[in-house]
Amino acid sequence: MGRYAARRLLQMIPIFVGTTLLIFLMVHILPGDPIRAMWGDKAADPAQVAALRHEFGLDQPVWKQYIDYMLNLFQGDFGKTFGGRQVIDVMTEAFPVTLRLTLLAITIEIIVGIGLGAWAGLKAGKAADSGVLIFTLLVISIPVFVLGYLARFVLADELGWLPPNVQDSTNLAELFLPAFVLAMLSMAYVARLTRTTFAENLRADYMRTALAKGLPRRRIVGVHLLRNSLIPVITFIGTDVGGFIGGAVITEGIFNVQGIGNLLFRAIQTSEGSTIVGVVTVLVLVILVINLVIDLLYAVLDPRIRYA
């Protein structure tokens, strides 16, 4: 187990370097000049532009910029925003907000998604199954921003059940609506995946054995079926964290949540490279760590991996 973890950890290093390099190149090589853009349509003073460029290190060759950036990064220095603030400060304000939002969303996703999927899987081919299938198809078809406005319009503006804007991100009641909207898409995928693995594993030979052993149905489903069926579902939830971040850009915008999604969106609009690269770097790290945890969890759940 220890060696397995160590091997997975080593494999993550090239991916981390590669991914950060890629986002760095995307930000710095693609056309568009963020410094010049600060002046908008007005004429810019070339001397000022050159000075700013030098200040942000944009006059260096890209590879040198990347190496400098990485070296600074490991000392905790993520660079400065165009507004002069430390990127790390901006991030430490925004990350906890998104973390709470995402955790709440994942909780909703797991409870509702696995519940619905298991229900449909056990009733495969019956009306409940078709109902869940069509419902999840619909949820997948509604883009997050449409769903967000709909939910806000109906649940907050019209019915007044939930607050439309998030003032205090530590208040779970306020955070519920955006978390719910954020969770819906992944929830639908989780429900469908759970349904498929349940229906598939129901026909597995070991299920017939469990039946032949005279085990009660509760035990057959709760121990033999669930354990095998959750393995792919957990993997999916792990790989889906990146999707949550994308969704957070939309949801945070609609519900005015001051999290990482809003921060990123503003940074992208203003081509503020230091913030984009900083946030994405942290995100990549978070995703890699989550994947590692999922891998280890996978090994705990599936002994065939552990001893491979």
Place this chain on the structure above:
Amino acid sequence: MPDTSSTTLTATEETAAAPADVVKTEQRKPRSLWGDAWFELRHRPMFWVSAILLVILLLIAAFPGLFTSADPTKGDLTNHFLSKPELTHFFQPDWFGYDGQGRSIYARVIHGTRNSILVGVGVTAAVTFLGGLLGMLAGYFGGLIDSVISRLTDIFFGIPFLLGTMVVLNAFTDRKVYVVVLALTFLGWTSIARVTRSSVITAKQADYVTAARALGASTTRMLFRHVMPNALAPTIVVATIALGGYISAEATLSYLGLGLSEPAISWGIDISEASKAIRDNPHALMFPAGMLTLTVFAFIMLGDAVRDALDPKLR
């Protein structure tokens, strides 16, 4: 399954030797994977619902003039500013009402179809070509080629799709359909590459492929005659399902102001504008949003039906 599934086996275990003089019995005709899939598809109502929707949507995309004569870009602020829909005026410019610039929402919904479908189909085609090619190379040749392509896939997969695409698109000021297609392809090819790689590896290990290799088939012949047709199904399934997702992604990007740029008509842009006045004028948001959802729904439903038909495991 119990014994019933194996009734069409030819030689039985007991007789061991293949029956040389096979008696003409009324065995049912064996179906191929594709024949079987088509049989499955025909018997699914979901397939027909999505097929009919898609035919209509493709007609609208190809000939928007057939459905409306109104100009989607011409606004009349004095007479039509956010006018309510006239739900009985079928196919008339005021059917769905007017938007905040006095433009016919019905005309805009109709004329927005083409861009959405172009982006969806374009990205799917590009992604299938690029991802399929890389996945096939990695899966078939293995070794160093596989390592390089797989790490590359991991790296491109590592950047959250929507975020990365936003960064790419932000670099362009005039974002035409092809720009959006290329931007979505830039990070979108990874899942197809992964699926193709693993199905090619599976197909490569199949006995008939080993047999073909033993008989001295050339590399290209092996790839295109033996491996590809048998590895194709999972790739097609993933691509079909993803198509709806790309349409959704385009609308999302346009909504954020990073997708198609005006004067191109995009449901995403319209939804974004309508969202500012949603409390008093929900109709301006509902119609483009409904059409967008319907289109994505049609494609996703098709992908779902195709997946069920091509994956015998689920039957």
Place this chain on the structure above:
Amino acid sequence: MTIIDKTMSVPGPRGGSESDGPLLEVRDLHVEFHTRDGVAKAVNGVNYTVDAGETLAVLGESGSGKSVTAQAIMGILDMPPGRIPQGEIRFRGEDMLTMSNEERRKIRGQKIAMIFQDALSALNPVLSVGYQLGEMFRVHQGMSKKQAKAKAIELMDRVRIPAAKERVNDYPHQFSGGMRQRIMIAMAMALEPDLIIADEPTTALDVTVQAQVMDLLAELQQEFNMGLILITHDLGVVADVADKIAVMYAGRIVETAPVHELYKRPAHPYTRGLLDSIPRLDQKGQELYAIKGLPPNLTRIPGGCAFNPRCPKAEDICRTDVPVLHQVSEQGGGEIAGRGSACHFWKETIHG
């Protein structure tokens, strides 16, 4: 010629305890599957009995209905698509098909246990073998986890798995094929059931291991005086361990016989065909016999005798009349105990 009543059971060579009837009695069992290609009639009126301590071998090709019959007895058929339109399965005189689900569940594992063909897929891959063995005791006897584990080790010792104590927490994939099948056997034996159904228990194993596993099974059967239904397509396995044989074709029993009788003098052309297609050393150089044709499609079983399209002796009557299971007798007229043949021309086949 005597005709055996359709509902009459096949008598065993050495009847068990006459007083309380046979251990298991299957009467006129029918099973069908509703598929998209129509109704597949997998079992069409099967009768057999098994006594305590007796081994019945059910022989047949895949699709003959032998496994489906076994699953119906266990109560583990997938229903739907499966359906049992008629028939009785009496265990110790009680019809299990009319029992409640809970009553049947209590019989499964405790009174009737099953051994499956492929132990690798039949054992749960994510649970340790100790857990899966111990589960029997925990569920049926309410033992604690610890007690159950001790019992599991005991069981593993009994089926002669080396170092049972160290391996009890291992997972199925860590064992060899033969060891896995021993674990399956141990699981079936756990609660010392009255009847064991072994569905092709050695098919997935290496030839060298097959004999060991069969010997173990036979030995444990003797020790506990259990009834055993051995489902197989391998005539070689049958000869050593079975008391009587039922040959199935297209969902029917076409011939029954005490084991050595069958090998000496088959009374059905299908059985004869099976025996003739075994390679034999003394016939080296000759072409190996094969039954021509294919087993029938179960959605469209041929009229008359289901075997008629493949039968070398088929005549007009075979295409129109379904043969019942005739009592087989000697040329002189004396009945041969336990022998039956569902062939219009059984006399010609056995004596001709």
